Amino acid sequence: MGTIGIAGAGAWGTALANVAGLGGHDVILWTRSPEQAKTLAATRINERLLPGILLHDRIRPTSDLHDLVATDFVLLVTPAQTTREMTAALATVLPRETALVLCAKGIERETGMLLTDVAEDVRPGSPVAALSGPSFADDVARGLPTAVTLACRNPALAEDIATALSGPTFRVYHRTDLRGVEIGGAAKNVLAIACGAVAGRGLGESAKAALIARGFAELLRFARAYGGEAETLMGLSGLGDLVLTCSTAQSRNFAFGQRLGEGLSPEEAAGGKLVEGATTARALVALARARGVDMPIAEAVERVLSGTSTIDQAVDALMNRPIKSEH
Ligand SMILES: NC(=O)C1=CN([C@@H]2O[C@H](COP(=O)(O)OP(=O)(O)OC[C@H]3O[C@@H](n4cnc5c(N)ncnc54)[C@H](O)[C@@H]3O)[C@@H](O)[C@H]2O)C=CC1
Numbered sequence: 001m002g003t004i005g006i007a008g009a010g011a012w013g014t015a016l017a018n019v020a021g022l023g024g025h026d027v028i029l030w031t032r033s034p035e036q037a038k039t040l041a042a043t044r045i046n047e048r049l050l051p052g053i054l055l056h057d058r059i060r061p062t063s064d065l066h067d068l069v070a071t072d073f074v075l076l077v078t079p080a081q082t083t084r085e086m087t088a089a090l091a092t093v094l095p096r097e098t099a100l101v102l103c104a105k106g107i108e109r110e111t112g113m114l115l116t117d118v119a120e121d122v123r124p125g126s127p128v129a130a131l132s133g134p135s136f137a138d139d140v141a142r143g144l145p146t147a148v149t150l151a152c153r154n155p156a157l158a159e160d161i162a163t164a165l166s167g168p169t170f171r172v173y174h175r176t177d178l179r180g181v182e183i184g185g186a187a188k189n190v191l192a193i194a195c196g197a198v199a200g201r202g203l204g205e206s207a208k209a210a211l212i213a214r215g216f217a218e219l220l221r222f223a224r225a226y227g228g229e230a231e232t233l234m235g236l237s238g239l240g241d242l243v244l245t246c247s248t249a250q251s252r253n254f255a256f257g258q259r260l261g262e263g264l265s266p267e268e269a270a271g272g273k274l275v276e277g278a279t280t281a282r283a284l285v286a287l288a289r290a291r292g293v294d295m296p297i298a299e300a301v302e303r304v305l306s307g308t309s310t311i312d313q314a315v316d317a318l319m320n321r322p323i324k325s326e327h
């Protein structure tokens with residue numbers, strides 16, 4: 001067993017650190033806050049973001065990026081919009097050959113770039129992978145059975161990382177379709193906001209199921225246009241994660257949409273939590289338009305978030321689109 005680095009001690013980073021510790025690896029868990037590193041080392045609990053879960057003994061919290069130098073690979077588990085600055089910071093300390101596994105789900109707002117492109121832009125020539133799939137941090141940390149996908153263009157590296165992270169309750173499949181895997185994770189959050197809004201507005205389970213199915217059609221169209229494989233989108237990181245996040249208020253994106261549906265403003269609805277779909281919606285829609293991909297549900301979310309439409313107007317617009325063949 002080796003040493004795994006984790007950059008980001010939020011809910012997901014902490015849950016993944018526990019998975020790696022349980023798998024017999026030594027784990028260096030980096031947080032930007034020296035205060036938090038000290039508290040984590042002393043209390044062994046991430047009280048704010050992953051309450052009730054004890055850190056595994058093999059986890060060493062730190063706020064010094066240099067402590068990640070001798071790790072086998074590093075999971076980057078900070079919000080999507082920090083990918084550029086975090087990759088740049090890591091590039092100053094990590095050897096060129098150390099793989100960076102992107103665990104955030106989103107699109108860079110300023111540039112419209114997918115996250116692996118951002119990482120490759122900042123750290124050209126170094127290996128990059130993405131971990132995505134239906135997995136709530138709390139479920140994973142409590143040892144509930146979970147299955148996700150690890151994607152890397154290098155099949156041997158994909159298999160190595162998937163094997164290293166897998167354990168009795170955390171099953172990691174591997175794939176070489178990096179594009180498909182990251183698109184699924186980024187786009188499903190936007191669609192989950194729509195599902196939440198339908199729930200919050202009291203529009204019924206039938207409407208929610210229709211949104212999941214038509215949302216999946218959007219996901220597939222988008223992925224095809226940007227080089228993802230349809231088969232990937234039908235797997236854990238596409239359909240699997242879409243269904244999970246569209247089903248329950250345990251998802252922050254769904255809960256955000258639900259509160260919007262109940263009449264709260266976007267700021268009130270977020271309640272200070274990370275809502276990746278809200279940050280990614282505009283970039284997703286812009287990318288779709290740039291390649292002529294029809295994404296009416298994602299567009300509706302973007303219009304509601306930018307204040308150019310109410311939820312009721314957005315639903316009316318979706319229902320009154322011209323009748324067409326289903327595909
Ligand atoms: N929580 C979950 O169940 C899952 C989350 N993810 C993804 O993982 C990513 C992180 O999510 P969570 O850990 O849940 O969020 P979180 O809000 O629990 O934690 C985010 C962490 O990033 C840190 N951070 C924020 N800005 C930073 C910056 N500029 N530089 C360095 N660190 C910074 C925060 O201090 C915090 O420790 C998101 O993209 C999310 O979509 C993926 C799968 C499951």
Ligand SMILES: O=C(CO)COP(=O)(O)O
Pocket residue numbers: 105133134135136189192241244245250251252253254274276
């Ligand atoms: O990506 C996730 C589950 O797979 C977490 O979803 P939320 O960010 O909506 O909580």
